[in-house]
Amino acid sequence: MWQNYFKVALRNIYRNKVYAAINIAGLALGVASCLLIFLYVQDELSYESHFSKADRIVRVAGEIEHEGQVNKFALSPPVLAPILLKDYPELERVTQLANARKQTIWYKNKSYNEENLLFADSSFFHVFDYEFLAGDPATALDEPRTIVVSEQLADKYFGGAEQAIGQVLKFSRDSYMVTGVFRDQGHSHIQANAFLSRSTLDTKRQDVITDDNHWFHMNRYTYVLLRDKSQIAPFQEKLKTFAATHVTPWIKENELAANMTFMLQPLPSIHFNTVYTDDLSPAGNINYIYIFAAVAVFLLLIASINYMNLATARSAKRAKEVGLRKVVGAYRSQIIGQFIGESLLITLLAVVLALALVQILIPTFNALTGKHFDANFFLQPEIALALFAIILFIGAIAGSYPAIFLSGFKPVDVLKSDKSPKGGSAALRRTLVVIQFMISLIMIIGTIVVFSQMQFLKNRDLGFNKERILTIDIPVGDSMLVKQLPTIKQELLSNPNIESVSNSADIPAESNSTILIFAEKNGATLQNAMDVMFVDYDFVDVMGIQVKEGRNYSRNYKTDLKGGLIINEAAAKKMGWKDPIGKRIQMADWDAKVIGVVKDFHVKSLHTKVAPLILALVPESSGYLLVRLKPQNMPATIGFIQEKWQAFDTKHPMEYFFMDEHFDKQYRAEEKMLTVFGYFAGLTIFIACLGLFGLASFTAEQRTKEIGIRKVLGSSTGSIVLLLSRDFALLVLIAIVLAIPVAWYGMDKWLQDFAYRTNLSWWIFALAGFAAMSIALLTVSFQAIRAALQDPVKAIRTQ
Template sequence: MFKNNIKIAWRSLKKQPFFTFLNTFGLAIGMAGALLITLYIHDELSYDRMFADADRIYRINADVKFGGLPEQLGESPEPMAETLMRDYPQVELATRLRNQGSILLRKANVTANVKELNSTFADSTFFKMFGIQLLDGDAKTALKDPNTLVLTRTAAEKHFGINNAVGQEMVLNNLGTFRVTGVMEDMPKNSLLRDHTVFMSMPSFQYAQIGHWGSLNYYTFVKMVPRADMAAFQEGLNSLIGRYLIPWIQDFYPGMTEESFKASGNFINYSAMPLTDIHLYSNMKSELSANGSIQNTYILSFVALFLVILAVVNFMNLSTAYSMKRAKEVGVRKTLGSNKSDLVRQFLTESGLICFLSLLIAVGIAFLALPFFNELANKAISIPFANPVFWLAIVLATILLGLLSGTYPAFFMSRFIPVKVLKGSGLSNLGGSKVRNSLVVFQFAVSILLIVATVVVYQQLSFIQSKELGYDKEQILVLEDINNVNGQEQALKSEILRLGQVQHVTLSSFLPTPSARTGQTFFKEGANNQEDAINMEHWRVDHDYLSTIGLELVAGRDFDVRIPTDSSAIIINETTLRTLNVSAENAIGLRISSDLGASEEDITYQTIIGVVQNFHYDSMRNNIESLCLAIGRFPGSMAIKMTAQNTASTVSAIEGIWNDIAPGQPFNYYFMDDSFNNSFESEQRLGQIFSIFTVLSILIACLGLFGLATFNAQKRTKEIGIRKVLGASVSQISYRLTTDFLKMVGWAIIISLPIGWYAMNKWLEDFSYRIEIQWWMLLLAAFLAIFIAVVTVSYQSIKAAIVNPVKSLRTE
């Protein structure tokens, strides 16, 4: 019987090619979109699960408030790892990482440096912690001694080759010589260390063993013993403050107690986060690499679900709508002895066959679209064709989809009464119209919801990119790795300033776009209690920083190279004024110090000489925090303000100067506005993904609406002929046919707009600086839905209205 059902189903599908195309193509589009999103979500959920005992590895986080706004950090103090290993029996192993960022690396016998974008100092237990095997070298001792490092496969091949790297000498940042002691495989793309290529031994870092409980600069990972009591461990973490942090602070403040520390409003809370949660649940101020978002994952999960549901709704709608054409078939079958269960099996077989055909098309569409999707999502996803679990999941999902989409039409058509349908009476009242109308409303409600989301995401991105930032990011070229010029920074700066297209030049690693960051605690003169602490970012700049970056002074003056005392002067931002509780004018001349706990005669003060307008140097998700600028020599980068004319020739001229001063050294640069835009890459990608899948959802909804409009026009052929004979115009008939569908779109608008407004307001809450959802955004989504519906339906309406009424009235 199954073979017979398949044959009948195939013949039935061939007899109605238009219906088959709409159903198959609609399902295929929905399944292909859902498949791509499912692969994306699977990749997001797989982060860091490849490491040995990943479920037992945790990172120690710190929530801190000390003289400023609260901060959430993924880093902890330098002694944390050793202390946990010594004091906590639940800890089996601990290791630390100290992120170094980009470095310059070269073989000892060459002069040209190679830039490695991501490097870190690591304890010798690092490889054991994550179960990493070396391709060459001994993992137990590779990072044990000072001035040793391990390269990934990519880095080793770049410098020596895999088999020739171990034992070689390399010069780091033109300063120290390191010996290569191992080569490891590249870190997986779905790991938190995916971009890191150089791992240097922790003993090489001079501040790694000073017992500094106030420095939160180390990523500390612990591996717990099996079935460890995490609640007890978490409680023990909180006890570290009284046992270690407060005694360390008492070296500077002898009267400090844990109670007085908490009473001041300051706090430090340590917590353990599972390694496998970091990528999706961690959004700390400091991360080893860019993380994803569980919120975005949920959103995309709903989008995938909506696509499948929309495709299923299409099938149900079209199947029940076309049931009138098959009513007599059902009547004949019942007359010849078919019972209800036989008919249900037949119609379910047809829906299953359509789903199977849709699956083949969907996999093909997904395969062809995957390279573009990977580029859009910045992924390296592949379809696991060789994995039997993948095919099992696909087949089971297809069977389930066939049952979901075919059950209602199957039971609906199997209820037809043979006498009525064979006589032809009551064919126009077979029922199901309320269900079909409800499903159309649901389809368009989902589509409108996605339109609202897309509009809001793009408006937020537009707001971010056009917002007044408080500094000038346009036409600023940032030249990296200035330490390659071997002390000739000023000569390079002077030569570049000679170019006619260059307006200003400054030396500093600290820029408003993603760059070096450093925080420090200060005290006003005469107020050195911990309640008076001011925690703020401390940037080292040169005398031309403000003019180059375009920062606006609201009080005081800029640094002046002719004033020697400016070497101990600072310029603060407006947020710092609120922390100091003074006005901009009264802040000028105040002295502050970072010499925590020093005697009065040993304190070095810095004098505030200016106040700059607040500017955004962090993500729009975060508030602007306290900041001060001071003169200092940390010229890892050079920012060059250029005119808008002949940018390419100016860059070429700067490269020529670079090659003269630093021959053989890499010329690395970027534009500040590009760096700013890249900092919102995840939001931009989300907006693009939303746009694509919104278009897909609208396409699926339109396919269904087009099919229903076609069916409706055929169903009302005689009515249209009679109306034309009685004098109705083409426009009147088209209007009447279209209005029925617009009522359903109207209900969809009423349902979806409040939900869209609420959902996107929740999404916007993640941004400290955000737009308000305006009425016109919701109106635009409603107008687009109405326009799409009218365009979809009007073709069939007009086509039906212009048919010769003689032909319409002859229709059987």
């Protein structure tokens, strides 16, 4: 019997190539997108899963509350770790990481800049069980000046893991001996190329990272391994009193006006942390996971709807067969089985095609998402299972309605040659088309909104001129080089195509320090935590920041050094100063008066509002060298700068970037999202139109006789096209009306993530509606015109 069904199914596919192609292509596109999205989601959710103790590890994040404002840091102070371990027996281990960021490493007279370097203490590998290719994880970081490197680094420097052990890598101050090599594996928010022994820091104080008992020195990432995962919630409960016992007395003693609390972040959730700042790696956005999962379901749904609509619409063609099978004794259940089997077969063909599509698309998808998916992914059991589920889902869901509908035909009704049954419920079909277009429209509107927001972000006046600022990343810890900075600046300025040069510790789009300040207000002293950027005399000029009140730093005023400070408007506002110039601020070793107020400029991405900020003068700041270029002849100027710089810095390769690109990097996650989402939006409308195309050709076919009679009676081609297109246009119109409020609500929510956002203006909706309507009409009218141009005699006769 199955053989018989199979033959009939295959022959039906073969005889109705267009419909079969629409169904299979639509489903294949849907399934292929679904697979890609599945890979993406699975990948995003796989963070930390390779650590065997992941479910028992939590990170302790510090929150500092000051004047009602809460700053949430992924960081915590060094002093926290030993106290936690002492006070809470349920903790098996406590380990801390400190970010050493980027350093220059010398090996055999060559130097390399290496990123993602972390200081870790000796218990780190007891908590995070990295797989070691060489060395002993239990003892690798016990000794000062030891380093555990990644497999990749070991290969790069020593040509293999075994060879790496015992070798010495020279950093700017110390040399570290390699005691272990770990395998690069899995996804983790800890992206490390090497772990340096933290005990090195205890042997002498180093200016990058300092150890002390200051509770507000937030420069460690503290991870706790609990003995049992059920203790996480009780431990969080206990931590509520921790600050009262340990931190509050210290705050009182130091007369500080702030409060501190500690929150736990379960390890697997850290990748999606968007609350705590200064994390080790950029966070993933869990909302995007939800959105993509929804998109996957939508795509499958739209393709399934095509199948349902075309199958029932064309059911008249199958009616005779159903009637006959019943006449010769088929049970209804057997006929249902046959049609569900048929839809399973179509789905299976679609899945095979989808797998081929995915093979072709994987490199592009990798480029879009920045991930590294393997083309052989479908050999994974999870994927195979997902595929199986997809086949069942579509085969059964999309197949069951046509199956139940078709199997309900009565032989008496369908076997008489003068009767042909109506092709299923037209109302249901219309509803499904409306749903398809509604989904497509929502996605199109979404894409346009995201795109216009991106444009808005990029074109918004940042309060400084980000164009043509070549930024050199000055290597850390090279005091000789720092001393020569004024000379370098002089030499650079000799080139007429260089407008100005500044050296600063901080730049926009990089994290800056938050410092406790004491400021006067109405004769009293206010305590405040405030963002500070350390800059030189030229920073304001090079950046193109506007001075609103007072003046910029000047070499002519000796008192500007530690005696003067520039603040931004937001800071003045926060202090409640009507006339900020001359107000007193104390911080660290500054005892200063405000000498200038600059117009607010964006240091961080436009997700956040401009925060109060102090520009503090430190002429020898040596984080970055900012070079403002003239638009003329930029490649030559860059060459000139490179040559000059390397003349002074012979040890490190020069690293530079442009400020505008660097700033826009902050939106890369959104941009990736936009691109991927845009493609999927295009796909949904394409698949929906495939279905519409099929339905339109079905309608034209069904109304051949009517069209013929109308033409005989003198109807014009135009009016027939109109007649056939009108119904579909109405459906799309309904979809537009329904989609707009849903899209408006969703996109308004998305925009709430940005402190500065574009308006949801009417043209976005109009454009999307117009686009959908045009595409739909184009699809339908193709069929309508074909039908209208047919010879009427033929139409009447064939009926």
